Amino acid sequence: MNRALKGAIFDMDGTLLDSMTAWDGVGEAFLQSQGVAVSDGLMGILAPLSFSQTARYFQSLGVSLDEKTILARLNGCVERKYRESLPLKPGAKALVEWLSGKGVRLCVATATHPSLAKAALARTGLLPFLSFVLSCQEAGCPKDQPVFYERAAAMLGTKKEETVVFEDALYCVKSAKAAGFRVVGVFDPSEPQADEVKNQADGYLSSLEQAPQAMKAWWEEWT
Template identity: 30%
Template sequence: MLLFDLDGTLIDSNQAWVEVDNTFLFRRGLTPTEEYNRVVGQSIFPVAAQFTQAYYGLKETPQQIMDEWMELIGEAYGKRIPLKAGAKPFLERCAARGASMALVTACVPELCHTVLERHGLDRFFPQILFAQELGVEKRDPRFFQAVLTHLGVSPRDCTLFEDSPAACRTAQAAGIRVVGVYDPFYEGHREEMEMVCDRYIESFETLL
């Protein structure tokens, strides 16, 4: 079975989230730190909001923070965020060959469904597993164990396409074959990705 991440792997959305973080903090006279970017960039939505509130000592509740983030990002998923190069042709090729595919994502479900439908990718993924709904971050070993259990598959029968170094490392530790997908957000982790992943590609065009 082929497992696909969404943000930074199939869609070019990481920079849009950087802009959301910058705008959100700028409104409060704050700036993101390296630690903040690292933690929030790898967290599910509720955890990221809780961390943001505590890290900056904000008066807003985590729910209010998430509401503002959704207000800032919604238009991008609905109209602007593009696919990564070669992503749709690769999915079409996999589907034509009869491959079973599932989406495993930390994306907010509402945003995920919006962007999949807009780009016509929803037909490829009869099964979507959301880290937010599982309540476990993708860097947590329990996430991929939950994914394998839910799908009823063995790790040796799965290949994951993913841009996050932490998620790649966790998946590989679970026995899943990992294809790392380059994304500028993780430019500084290229060497790590090449070491952790079974294969590392610049884009899906490489596989076409």
């Protein structure tokens, strides 16, 4: 039985924020700076990892720096972009405002370091609409673990059947679905399996600019 929609969990990078290109080559450049050979498929390996897991993975490859230093250097590579220039995806603010106006409790759940996430969300005007920003670092688990989304919903105070998750990455869609949430897939050109995201999600947005009209239809279906 459907319940009223009371909560929405948003991914940030690639879903609300047009930021995926900010990370292009960052891992490779860091490893090369440490004299560590870069293997093919590094981006695919790093995609589901939290920041702490990324640091530990780099250590397993031979990086001798401690976790805190690794994270500081990775963040430093992209910090200015998050604080000063990365834009919202078209339609992102309108969607957030629409849901907030409906009384839906909103949060962002992201793999990005919390300081970077909050800086970008504050600059783009989304932070005031959010109950909180939850990072993998704060949750204590990566986004490929369904418990990540369960913890976000628990913090929102909403039940799974009352909560929708917005994600652009296939592994995140699978994780949120495995946790029992309704999921809306959001197209991002950085996701190589966008067709599969569309197939597995309960709803799909090829652009957030379509969101208000689509959400009105889904609202009737989901409540």
